Amino acid sequence: MFQLSDEQIAIQDTARRMANEIFKDRAADIDRSEQYPWDNVKDLTVAGFMGMTIPKEHGGLGLSYMDVVLVVEELARVCGVTARIVVEGNMGAIGAICAYGSKKQIERVAPLVLAGDKPAICITEPGSGSAATSMTTTAVKKGDKYIINGIKHWITGGGVSKTHLIFAQVEEDGERKGIGGFIAVRDEDKGLIIGKREPAMGLRGIPETEIIFEDLEI
Ligand SMILES: Cc1cc2nc3c(=O)[nH]c(=O)nc-3n(C[C@H](O)[C@H](O)[C@H](O)COP(=O)(O)OP(=O)(O)OC[C@H]3O[C@@H](n4cnc5c(N)ncnc54)[C@H](O)[C@@H]3O)c2cc1C
Incomplete structure (x- = not known):
């Protein structure tokens, strides 16, 4: 058994109030319109619900x-999409x-997420889902850069996320080094192309898309 601290109860109360007073009434329209909210x-x-877990020295709250989870739980009661944005604005790629x-x-x-960016994590490929280690996207070392080529799909936030954490098979001097x-960052790094959007039965306000890497230089 554990008890929430006063600070946690305050966070939970704020999230509950926002869920009931703001997000609840918008949820059906987000689902209907399939527009990112x-x-x-x-x-x-x-x-302050984006970047809560970013350390204080990088401008976050260090929570x-x-x-x-206290925030996600409250928001998910009324709007799965909004809760999902908080998950990825604090855990997943940014975590x-x-x-x-x-x-x-x-x-x-960190500044992107603190300003509201929900990062995208790019693992799944058309030929490798559960078996993620079978991915074929490559990151080939060239000088002090890596050149990424390949295709991902089912990427949550494709076309709305700026930050992308991309997993690829690393090759250095013709040798595989693992994943x-x-x-x-979309629109800053050339070669990150948003592909087609998948129709979804749920969480329809966040795009699930293909993402294509064409000589993306990192
Ligand atoms: C809404 C949504 C959002 C997503 N967001 C992202 C994202 O942001 N980034 C990302 O990288 N990916 C994302 N994905 C992809 C997700 O991670 C994959 O769908 C998942 O890894 C499963 O891969 P798959 O769909 O290719 O299914 P498969 O791997 O083809 O599996 C199909 C079925 O076979 C079963 N199966 C597979 N292998 C075995 C085995 N060895 N033994 C027994 N059964 C097996 C599975 O359990 C499943 O029932 C998302 C998917 C969805 C649906």
């Missing part, structure tokens, strides 16, 4: 995954980048 993103950002990325990498993406993660 930028107005909800703005409200989440103002409330825990448990704190995020991995904060845990394993370099200072430079964190400094590049590595690379960060790219």
